[in-house]
Amino acid sequence: MECKRCGNTEKSWFAYDPFHRNYYCRKCIAFGRINADEELKEIHYETSKRNCHYELKYPLTSAQQQAAAKIRQLQNEKKDILIYAACGAGKTEIVMDSIMRYINAGKKVGFAISRRQVVLEIQERMAQAFPMLHVIAVCEGHHEESDGDLIICTMHQLYRYVHTFDLLIMDEIDAFPYRGNQLLETIAAHACKGQRLYLTATPDEKMLKQTETGELGIVELFQRPHAHPLATPRVIHTYASMQLLYLVRFLFRCRKAEIQVLVFVPTIKDAKRYARWLRLLFRCTDLTSQTDAKDQILADFHKHKYDCLITTTVLERGITIKGIYVAVLHADHIVFNEASLIQIVGRVGRNIEMPSGEAILLCQRMTSDIKRCIRAIQKMNETLPQSHTVKLGVRR
Numbered sequence: 001m002e003c004k005r006c007g008n009t010e011k012s013w014f015a016y017d018p019f020h021r022n023y024y025c026r027k028c029i030a031f032g033r034i035n036a037d038e039e040l041k042e043i044h045y046e047t048s049k050r051n052c053h054y055e056l057k058y059p060l061t062s063a064q065q066q067a068a069a070k071i072r073q074l075q076n077e078k079k080d081i082l083i084y085a086a087c088g089a090g091k092t093e094i095v096m097d098s099i100m101r102y103i104n105a106g107k108k109v110g111f112a113i114s115r116r117q118v119v120l121e122i123q124e125r126m127a128q129a130f131p132m133l134h135v136i137a138v139c140e141g142h143h144e145e146s147d148g149d150l151i152i153c154t155m156h157q158l159y160r161y162v163h164t165f166d167l168l169i170m171d172e173i174d175a176f177p178y179r180g181n182q183l184l185e186t187i188a189a190h191a192c193k194g195q196r197l198y199l200t201a202t203p204d205e206k207m208l209k210q211t212e213t214g215e216l217g218i219v220e221l222f223q224r225p226h227a228h229p230l231a232t233p234r235v236i237h238t239y240a241s242m243q244l245l246y247l248v249r250f251l252f253r254c255r256k257a258e259i260q261v262l263v264f265v266p267t268i269k270d271a272k273r274y275a276r277w278l279r280l281l282f283r284c285t286d287l288t289s290q291t292d293a294k295d296q297i298l299a300d301f302h303k304h305k306y307d308c309l310i311t312t313t314v315l316e317r318g319i320t321i322k323g324i325y326v327a328v329l330h331a332d333h334i335v336f337n338e339a340s341l342i343q344i345v346g347r348v349g350r351n352i353e354m355p356s357g358e359a360i361l362l363c364q365r366m367t368s369d370i371k372r373c374i375r376a377i378q379k380m381n382e383t384l385p386q387s388h389t390v391k392l393g394v395r396r
Contacts, residue, residue, distance in 0.1 A: 001036040005034050008027040067220075088320075089223060092125060161191045172317055174204060230346065240330065250327055259357075261325045266335045298319075341370065342373050
């Protein structure tokens with residue numbers, strides 16, 4: 001027995017249906033029932049040659065143009081491509097040329113992302129860049145349409161598109177829930193019948209090795225459009241009880257300068273607890289995976305209705321907020337790995353009008369993930385001052 005959708009061959013994952021007298025796969029049952037050895041059903045999605053182009057608020061920089069040209073070259077070689085780019089370097093913008101060329105050739109294009117919030121943001125950006133196209137989002141709460149000129153969806157929604165995409169762009173491949181998820185990897189492989197572009201600021205060792213062996217092409221882009229370097233995080237060693245006091249001082253300073261702050265904490269429980277305390281001093285709320293009004297809270301934060309937003313790793317990626325600073329409480333917690341910290345720090349300085357800012361990591365000990373995060377950011381920057389450590393509340 002073999003499941004044609006997820007590739008499962010383990011007998012323990014198959015259940016027998018005595019009524020229909022057949023076995024079905026339980027491993028991917030969340031995507032709908034499929035019987036053992038049942039072939040995947042393809043749904044025909046319309047394609048037609050278009051004459052589209054993209055419009056950007058700011059033109060591509062020379063570095064972005066070179067990256068887009070290299071993507072074209074590697075696509076002509078029929079290779080899947082890893083686009084290794086710093087946070088805020090313009091990964092989305094440099095793939096627009098590929099989207100335009102494929103759609104104008106009558107090919108189907110999909111853009112898959114791990115997080116629902118980012119799907120909605122990318123859909124809005126693509127709709128602005130391609131006003132002549134019907135750009136749709138397919139994710140939780142957005143299932144009315146499944147076909148458009150350009151489809152932006154979560155990784156889970158790729159199960160709807162069997163052998164559909166001539167070009168599949170996959171963003172945040174290093175993020176939960178896609179990373180290390182064999183089921184989602186198989187579903188993504190079934191969805192694409194052509195080339196794939198993998199976008200990330202934190203590729204894993206496996207993908208880097210594939211670029212060395214030639215299995216994957218690679219395009220690197222570490223320079224942001226405004227040419228300012230990535231913020232190097234400042235690491236602050238102090239007791240757990242003192243971290244909140246340092247954060248309060250930091251928030252007071254930011255409020256005086258009219259700067260908003262994203263405060264990252266390890267758990268949902270922490271987010272609720274710290275938001276309850278900080279609300280006594282600041283305009284503050286929390287946003288986690290359990291928050292009901294996520295879109296409204298983010299909209300209010302964009303409108304400067306809050307001084308700070310306490311959140312978990314749910315906002316570590318894909319969110320662009322003009323001029324924010326970042327703080328991480330308990331940065332030595334296991335949930336904050338190298339990739340997570342790089343993405344969090346990457347929220348700073350993304351806007352061309354406010355290209356710099358601060359990021360602080362509050363911790364009791366310097367973990368290997370914190371060290372690797374700093375080294376990776378320094379590697380991306382041509383010249384950066386060494387990140388320094390401030391001792392607070394520790395008797396010398």
